[in-house]
Amino acid sequence: MLLRHTSVDVAERNALTVNPAKTCQPIGAMYAALGIHGCLPHSHGSQGCCSYHRSTLTRHYKEPVMAATSSFTEGASVFGGQANLLKSIETIFSVYKPEVIAVHSTCLSETIGDDLNQIVQKARDDGKVPEGKKVIFASTPSYVGSHVTGYANMVQGIIRGLVERHAEPTGKLNIIPGWCEPADMAEIKRIALAMGADVTMFPDTSNVMNAPMTGKHEFYPRGGTTIEELSRAGDAAYTIGLGPFTAGPGTEMMDKNFSTPHSIQDLPYGLAATDRYIMALKRVTGGDVPEELNTERGRLLDMMTDMHQYLHGKRVALFGDPDLLIPLTEFLRDLDMRPVQVVTGTPGKAFARRMKELFEGRNAQINVKNGQGADLFLLHQWMKNEPVDLLIGNSYGKYMARDEDTSFLRMGFPILDRVGHSYFPYVGYTGALRLLEKILGLFMDRQDRDSPEERFELAM
Ligand code: SF4
Numbered sequence: 395m396l397l398r399h400t401s402v403d404v405a406e407r408n409a410l411t412v413n414p415a416k417t418c419q420p421i422g423a424m425y426a427a428l429g430i431h432g433c434l435p436h437s438h439g440s441q442g443c444c445s446y447h448r449s450t451l452t453r454h455y456k457e458p459v460m461a462a463t464s465s466f467t468e469g470a471s472v473f474g475g476q477a478n479l480l481k482s483i484e485t486i487f488s489v490y491k492p493e494v495i496a497v498h499s500t501c502l503s504e505t506i507g508d509d510l511n512q513i514v515q516k517a518r519d520d521g522k523v524p525e526g527k528k529v530i531f532a533s534t535p536s537y538v539g540s541h542v543t544g545y546a547n548m549v550q551g552i553i554r555g556l557v558e559r560h561a562e563p564t565g566k567l568n569i570i571p572g573w574c575e576p577a578d579m580a581e582i583k584r585i586a587l588a589m590g591a592d593v594t595m596f597p598d599t600s601n602v603m604n605a606p607m608t609g610k611h612e613f614y615p616r617g618g619t620t621i622e623e624l625s626r627a628g629d630a631a632y633t634i635g636l637g638p639f640t641a642g643p644g645t646e647m648m649d650k651n652f653s654t655p656h657s658i659q660d661l662p663y664g665l666a667a668t669d670r671y672i673m674a675l676k677r678v679t680g681g682d683v684p685e686e687l688n689t690e691r692g693r694l695l696d697m698m699t700d701m702h703q704y705l706h707g708k709r710v711a712l713f714g715d716p717d718l719l720i721p722l723t724e725f726l727r728d729l730d731m732r733p734v735q736v737v738t739g740t741p742g743k744a745f746a747r748r749m750k751e752l753f754e755g756r757n758a759q760i761n762v763k764n765g766q767g768a769d770l771f772l773l774h775q776w777m778k779n780e781p782v783d784l785l786i787g788n789s790y791g792k793y794m795a796r797d798e799d800t801s802f803l804r805m806g807f808p809i810l811d812r813v814g815h816s817y818f819p820y821v822g823y824t825g826a827l828r829l830l831e832k833i834l835g836l837f838m839d840r841q842d843r844d845s846p847e848e849r850f851e852l853a854m
Contacts, residue, residue, distance in 0.1 A: 400771060415713045415769055416541060416542070417807075422541035428599055431493065431616075434490055438475060438498065439475075439500025466502060490613065493621055494530060500535075501536045530551045532550065533547060539740070546642070552596060554647075556625065565592065567586065572640030572641040572661050576601070579599055589675040601618070633656040636717075660720055665698070666725070705731050709780075710734065716742065718805070720748050723749065727753070734761065737770070739765070787806055
């Protein structure tokens with residue numbers, strides 16, 4: 395029993411989190427910044443913060459994550475980090491030659507009260523930002539929100555600092571994907587291109603956080619949205635944001651700043667969310683859904699119906715980020731499974747409302763909690779009281795799965811003990827097919843393991 399201290403009795407807790415179902419804001423800001431080509435993320439705080447953020451991203455993506463730090467010592471911690479950041483900007487441009495530096499704050503610099511807007515402007519005024527190069531920034535204090543909020547804040551920093559509007563409209567479609575894997579971002583773009591859309595997608599971490607081995611070290615991998623593409627994004631005809639929590643604020647900002655009409659959808663995990671994404675693309679492009687996408691949808695439906703007997707009524711506990719949990723819960727519902735416990739550490743009233751809407755008019759019993767007090771300790775207690783057949787979440791779930799002898803599907807961030815998540819998508823119809831295959835594999839392996847000899851079957 396690894397988590398032997400988890401008690402069955404659930405007590406109300408106000409000021410204690412045990413095994414949080416979230417991580418800190420700057421990790422999200424760093425990941426979003428890596429979706430810009432030639433961008434070096436910069437952590438305005440102490441070295442320890444930057445090391446933690448880089449190592450968590452590196453362990454999940456199995457790629458080296460480059461990032462700089464203002465490297466606060468005692469002096470900066472007391473008197474503020476302006477001098478450190480000004481020096482950093484000068485050094486980074488002369489040594490590492492990025493196109494963009496994306497600065498995010500940390501708990502320490504926020505508590506001191508450093509004003510990133512003022513410091514970055516001073517760097518520009520002092521001539522520390524070379525011609526054609528950019529410095530963008532986002533405020534990411536980790537004592538509010540989560541990595542989800544950090545991603546959303548940096549997306550807004552990208553828009554504020556890199557998107558412009560010119561006289562000539564491009565007629566293009568902007569897609570702002572919420573936090574998902576690089577392979578998911580590539581799949582989101584593939585679907586949009588298949589629908590005939592002319593797309594600018596930002597951020598785009600494909601070919602950055604899953605870059606191929608070429609035999610040559612590239613400090614800035616070839617992927618990512620270029621600053622030229624971003625500078626024309628304000629002239630686009632429409633913006634689709636995928637993920638209300640991570641992409642929603644940036645999508646609304648595009649409308650507010652550049653009068654770009656917009657819609658905000660769920661990230662396209664599962665059948666219904668992918669349908670909604672494709673219908674949104676259809677409304678923008680006016681084109682028909684191509685045969686290739688219809689075929690992919692048909693294959694997914696085929697497996698859903700063929701394998702229904704393995705899925706029906708199976709009880710599932712989930713934890714992770716809202717933009718994943720909402721469409722994933724919907725997909726499990728559509729598979730006739732029973733999502734019964736859902737937890738995310740990310741705050742926001744919209745989460746509970748969306749989860750409630752998913753089961754409106756259905757006779758479903760589901761425990762949902764987010765924000766304060768929504769942690770893995772609570773989820774484990776719920777699982778002890780009402781056991782489930784499947785747990786879905788990031789690698790931290792393996793302790794609960796082992797203790798409760800529950801099948802476990804790794805999905806979300808971070809995944810520290812498996813590979814493949816950054817190469818094979820879970821979004822779209824083919825991604826849902828892969829997700830379904832993984833779930834079925836777990837149930838069938840379980841059946842093989844637990845069957846008595848006389849019921850051990852070759853064909854299932
Ligand atoms: S929670 Fe704050 S202090 Fe801790 S690593 Fe994150 S930014 Fe740094």
